[in-house]
Amino acid sequence: MAEDTNHRSVRLTRASAGRFTVSNVRGGQLTTGTGDCADFTPVELLLAAIGACTGVDVDVVTSRRAEPTEFTVEAGADKVRDDQGSRLTGIEVTFRVAFPPDGRGPEAQALVPGLVQASHDRLCTVGRTVEAGTPITPRIL
Numbered sequence: 001m002a003e004d005t006n007h008r009s010v011r012l013t014r015a016s017a018g019r020f021t022v023s024n025v026r027g028g029q030l031t032t033g034t035g036d037c038a039d040f041t042p043v044e045l046l047l048a049a050i051g052a053c054t055g056v057d058v059d060v061v062t063s064r065r066a067e068p069t070e071f072t073v074e075a076g077a078d079k080v081r082d083d084q085g086s087r088l089t090g091i092e093v094t095f096r097v098a099f100p101p102d103g104r105g106p107e108a109q110a111l112v113p114g115l116v117q118a119s120h121d122r123l124c125t126v127g128r129t130v131e132a133g134t135p136i137t138p139r140i141l
Contacts, residue, residue, distance in 0.1 A: 043079060043088065046130075051075035051093050053126040057119035058097065058112060065108040070098040091130070093120075 012020040012032070019033035022045075033039040040048065055073040062068065073095055077088035097112050099105035120127060 046088070047075040047077060047091075049126045050091065050124075050130065053124040054093055054116060054119040055095075057123050058095070058115045061115055062097070062099070062108040062111055065104040065111070066099045068097055068099050068108070070096055072096040093127075 009025070011023045013023065015021045015031060018036070019031060019039060021029055021031055023029050031039045032042055032045055035041040035044075051073040055071070059068075059071060073093060075091070075093045077091040080087060080089050095112065095116060097109070099108045122128070
């Protein structure tokens with residue numbers, strides 16, 4: 001049977017009350033929980049995924065030209081609870097990216113705005129999924 005190269009998944013296994021270990025097929029693991037300890041909360045993981053998705057898009061192209069002297073991505077939002085339920089509003093992703101002023105640094109720096117926009121508009125699977133409002137289907141086995 002051919003492998004589905006388009007399918008993505010993670011597995012969450014209960015570690016203790018309110019804490020889960022998240023695993024991927026490559027052996028990576030992290031712990032998530034309620035926020036009563038240092039573990040990332042599910043909301044923080046969503047924000048991290050949004051920021052990392054665009055960050056990776058920008059980094060892969062720009063770092064072919066020059067190594068950044070600074071590359072920080074911050075993702076933030078407001079958590080609200082209203083008649084639509086609990087959700088995030090006002091999601092913002094802020095980039096602080098700088099390259100050396102010599103060599104190919106200026107070329108890499110000049111690419112940043114267009115790459116951030118292209119990632120937002122069409123490349124970042126995470127951001128595009130959130131903005132499209134993709135339905136989630138819960139299943140119980």
